Amino acid sequence: xxxxxxxxxxxxxxxxxxxxxxxxxxxxxxxxxxxxxxxxxxxxxxxxxxxxxxxxxxxxxxxxxxxxxxxxxxxxxxxxxxxxxxxxxxxxxxxxxxxxxxxxxxxxxxxxxxxxxxxxxxxxxxxxxxxxxxxxxxxxxxxxxxxxxxxxxxxxxxxxxxxxxxxxxxxxxxxxxxxxxxxxxxxxxxxxxxxxxxxxxxxxxxxxxxxxxxxxxxxxxxxxxxx
Numbered sequence: 001x002x003x004x005x006x007x008x009x010x011x012x013x014x015x016x017x018x019x020x021x022x023x024x025x026x027x028x029x030x031x032x033x034x035x036x037x038x039x040x041x042x043x044x045x046x047x048x049x050x051x052x053x054x055x056x057x058x059x060x061x062x063x064x065x066x067x068x069x070x071x072x073x074x075x076x077x078x079x080x081x082x083x084x085x086x087x088x089x090x091x092x093x094x095x096x097x098x099x100x101x102x103x104x105x106x107x108x109x110x111x112x113x114x115x116x117x118x119x120x121x122x123x124x125x126x127x128x129x130x131x132x133x134x135x136x137x138x139x140x141x142x143x144x145x146x147x148x149x150x151x152x153x154x155x156x157x158x159x160x161x162x163x164x165x166x167x168x169x170x171x172x173x174x175x176x177x178x179x180x181x182x183x184x185x186x187x188x189x190x191x192x193x194x195x196x197x198x199x200x201x202x203x204x205x206x207x208x209x210x211x212x213x214x215x216x217x218x219x220x221x222x223x224x225x226x227x
Contacts, residue, residue, distance in 0.1 A: 022045075023043045023044050023045045023046060023049075024043070024044060024045075024046050024049050025041060025042070025043055025062045026041070026042055026043075026044060026049055026053060026054075026059040026060065026061065026062055027039070027040075027041055027059060027060050027061070027062040027063075027066050027067060027070060028040050028041075028042060028058065028059050029057060029058060029059055029060055029070075030057075030058050032053070032058055032059075038070070038073075038074065038077065039070040039071070039073070039074045041062050041067075042059075085156065085158070085159065088155045088156050088159045089159060091130075091155060091161070092153075092155055092159050092160070092161035093161075094130070095125075095130060095132075095153055095161040095162075095163050096161055096162050096163070098125075098128060098130070098163065098164070099163070099164035099165070099166060100121065100124035100125060100128060100163065100164075100165055100166070101124075101165075101166040101168055102116050102120055102121070102124055102165065102166070102167055102168070103168055103169070103170045103171065104116055104146070104167055104168075104169070104170060105169070105170050106145075106146050106169050106170075110145050110146040110147070111144065111145055112143070112144050112145060112146070112167070115142035115143060115144045116142065116143040116144075116165070116167055117139070117142050117143075118134045118137035118139055119134050121137050121139075121151060121163070121165060122134045122136070122137050124165075125153075125163070132153060135154075136153055136154045136155065137151060137152075137153060137154075138151070138152040138153070138154050138160075139151060143165070143167055145167070146167050146168060146169060147166075147167060148164060148165070148166055148167075149164070149165045149167065150162050150163070150164060150165075151163045151164075151165050
């Protein structure tokens with residue numbers, strides 16, 4: 001047999017909830033999306049308060065004592081937030097002075113075969129010592145051409161940094177240093193040392209003397225001897 005739950009059973013250890021219009025009034029202990037920030041006094045439906053906000057420790061009954069405690073805590077939080085904002089502003093200034101270079105394959109007109117996206121920019125920043133997530137890189141669209149771009153880096157609701165991104169063509173090692181690109185003239189291959197020695201020896205080798213040249217010549221008879 002089901003028994004009807006009393007108001008004390010439903011609300012448990014919580015004090016009677018102050019009414020506010022058609023709902024109840026609570027003091028937020030933590031910030032809740034689409035509802036309010038920490039320390040705000042909000043009006044919500046009774047079921048939402050009893051089934052979610054109160055059991056999860058996100059809110060409490062808005063008594064004067066709780067309000068004073070939250071105000072003291074809020075002052076401390078404001079100091080922490082100010083220090084955090086100052087640190088983020090310094091980070092924004094450092095990013096603004098930084099530039100990253102990303103190589104990409106492109107045609108002669110400067111159009112990329114692919115595109116440069118937020119992942120590559122975040123990785124380039126990480127390599128430079130800035131720990132930025134992909135979600136913080138705000139692109140209006142993928143970068144599809146070579147050139148210099150200014151990309152927004154979102155650090156806080158009140159702070160954005162501007163990063164300079166160079167998109168340059170990929171450097172290949174096919175063209176030797178110092179040689180002009182597009183020089184397609186065929187260069188003769190250097191001869192090996194063995195072939196070079198053989199060529200030189202052929203050039204300086206003396207020609208053999210024939211045996212006929214070594215025979216002594218017969219003396220010619222004079223005209224007086226013939227007579």
